[in-house]
Amino acid sequence: MLVYREDVCETSQGVLRVRSYTQRTLSAAGCQTLKTYFHIDMDAFFVSVEELFDPVLKGKPVVVGGRPNQRGVVSAASYAARKFGVHSAMPLRTAYRLCPQAIFVDGHLDRYRDYSSRVFRLLKTFSPQVDMASIDEAYMDVTGTERLHGPPLKAAHLLHERVKRETELNCSIGVAAARMVAKVASDQAKPNGVLWIVPGQEARFLAPLDVRKIPGVGKVSEKNLAALGIRKVGDLGRLDERFLAERFGQWGLALAGKARGLDAGGWFDHEVGDENDPKSISHEHTFNEDTADSSVLEATLAHLAEKVGRRLREHKVFARTIQLKLRYTDFSTITRAHSLDHGTQLDHEIFSAARDLMRENRKPGSTIRLLGVHASSLEQDEGQMSLLAEPITERWRKALSAMDQIRDKFGESSVSLASGLTGRFRERVHEALPPDVGDAKRRSED
DNA sequence: TCTGGGGTCCTAGGACCC
DNA sequence: TCTGGGGTCCTAGGACCC
Numbered sequence A: 001m002l003v004y005r006e007d008v009c010e011t012s013q014g015v016l017r018v019r020s021y022t023q024r025t026l027s028a029a030g031c032q033t034l035k036t037y038f039h040i041d042m043d044a045f046f047v048s049v050e051e052l053f054d055p056v057l058k059g060k061p062v063v064v065g066g067r068p069n070q071r072g073v074v075s076a077a078s079y080a081a082r083k084f085g086v087h088s089a090m091p092l093r094t095a096y097r098l099c100p101q102a103i104f105v106d107g108h109l110d111r112y113r114d115y116s117s118r119v120f121r122l123l124k125t126f127s128p129q130v131d132m133a134s135i136d137e138a139y140m141d142v143t144g145t146e147r148l149h150g151p152p153l154k155a156a157h158l159l160h161e162r163v164k165r166e167t168e169l170n171c172s173i174g175v176a177a178a179r180m181v182a183k184v185a186s187d188q189a190k191p192n193g194v195l196w197i198v199p200g201q202e203a204r205f206l207a208p209l210d211v212r213k214i215p216g217v218g219k220v221s222e223k224n225l226a227a228l229g230i231r232k233v234g235d236l237g238r239l240d241e242r243f244l245a246e247r248f249g250q251w252g253l254a255l256a257g258k259a260r261g262l263d264a265g266g267w268f269d270h271e272v273g274d275e276n277d278p279k280s281i282s283h284e285h286t287f288n289e290d291t292a293d294s295s296v297l298e299a300t301l302a303h304l305a306e307k308v309g310r311r312l313r314e315h316k317v318f319a320r321t322i323q324l325k326l327r328y329t330d331f332s333t334i335t336r337a338h339s340l341d342h343g344t345q346l347d348h349e350i351f352s353a354a355r356d357l358m359r360e361n362r363k364p365g366s367t368i369r370l371l372g373v374h375a376s377s378l379e380q381d382e383g384q385m386s387l388l389a390e391p392i393t394e395r396w397r398k399a400l401s402a403m404d405q406i407r408d409k410f411g412e413s414s415v416s417l418a419s420g421l422t423g424r425f426r427e428r429v430h431e432a433l434p435p436d437v438g439d440a441k442r443r444s445e446d
Numbered sequence B, C: 001t002c003t004g005g006g007g008t009c010c011t012a013g014g015a016c017c018c
Helices: A045-053 A092-098 A109-126 A152-167 A179-189 A202-206 A219-226 A233-237 A241-259 A294-315 A347-361 A390-410 A417-432 A435-445
Strands: A025-027 A030-032 A037-042 A062-064 A103-105 A130-134 A137-141 A171-176 A194-196 A280-291 A318-328 A333-344 A368-379
Touching (some): A092 A103, A109 A137, A179 A202, A280 A318, A294 A347, A318 A347, A347 A417
Parallel strands (some): A062 A103
Antiparallel strands (some): A130 A137, A280 A368
């Protein structure tokens, strides 16, 4: 029993906006409330925040991510820069070639986090059911808020204006009965638009879009599907589910569901508001110039281990598995993991596990482009411990939490495992380590 | 084109146990 | 003696997302 009324109109952006809305539907399973989700996606988020700090940037081609001669990729590009073909994840050097007149700025993650939490707090005042899916996008369950905010589309416009008024930032909002559809809708509404997909019209909305628009379909899947003649979502809809399941397994089955406008597979199996404790914590570093110097490599590993340990303590979790990541000069990458007999959040335990893995697995003499330390199998407590180890561990825990406090006060690398390690190689470490480590060393030598 | 950093989820093989 | 099957844990790699 579907009781929505369509009242469709064209806007300047060609976006469909529907004025009336649906109430309830009877499903085969019985009486079931139709869900209404928003997907709120900030427009060119990093660039927009930078513009707030430096209005001169407004309207200009801007690339956030670093200097054009640095190793690295574009984190965000302004719409003016996108006109030259610049897009996120593109190497900075390539972006420079395409658009040399662009203004290249370093990213300020602290600023983006700050604005992200401002947006989050604002969204929370609108509906308590909010999931920040990443730094610049959120899902909101607004089912049953009609009395408060009015029908879905009106509510979305209200929220859209409120975000603009209180943060000076543009966003786009997709509205649908499934989060996946809401996400695709917000993308289609960009920039600065609102788009509601009327329940029942999901498949029709998705059909003309490239399969690539479906969350979870990337470059590789796009190519694999194209080899079967599948380019549009509508092509998928015409296929037998069993064929997709046979060909692509679980993923194919989820894909069939998505083509019909359902939340299926992977992340979309969670509900808004589900508990989301971190499943892994990692840090990695790409050297500005590849290095084969073991002392530099081990000092970097120590620094990464400290960062991981600190985040574990912040989240009050213990890691049972420590993984090392090595990327060689030719970009080939290996990972090697070791599981401990207990959970840890101690810098030196993480470090020695990672260091041993590196000593055992690194091709002798090889030059390294990237090092990473990854902690997983996270648990709420450390689990089984030998009686002998306990007192030492307790003392370490206290020492480390004291160090965390010192870092809070005096800066990230005012105390460090890494600094003790480097010894006479200090000068070379200087050049090769990430900037904050180098700074700390300089500071300590003043 | 000379390719960051922080995540999630999935697959697949082997060890090990019953 | 030449060979089952299921469950779980561990490890390695890869696709994908922002």
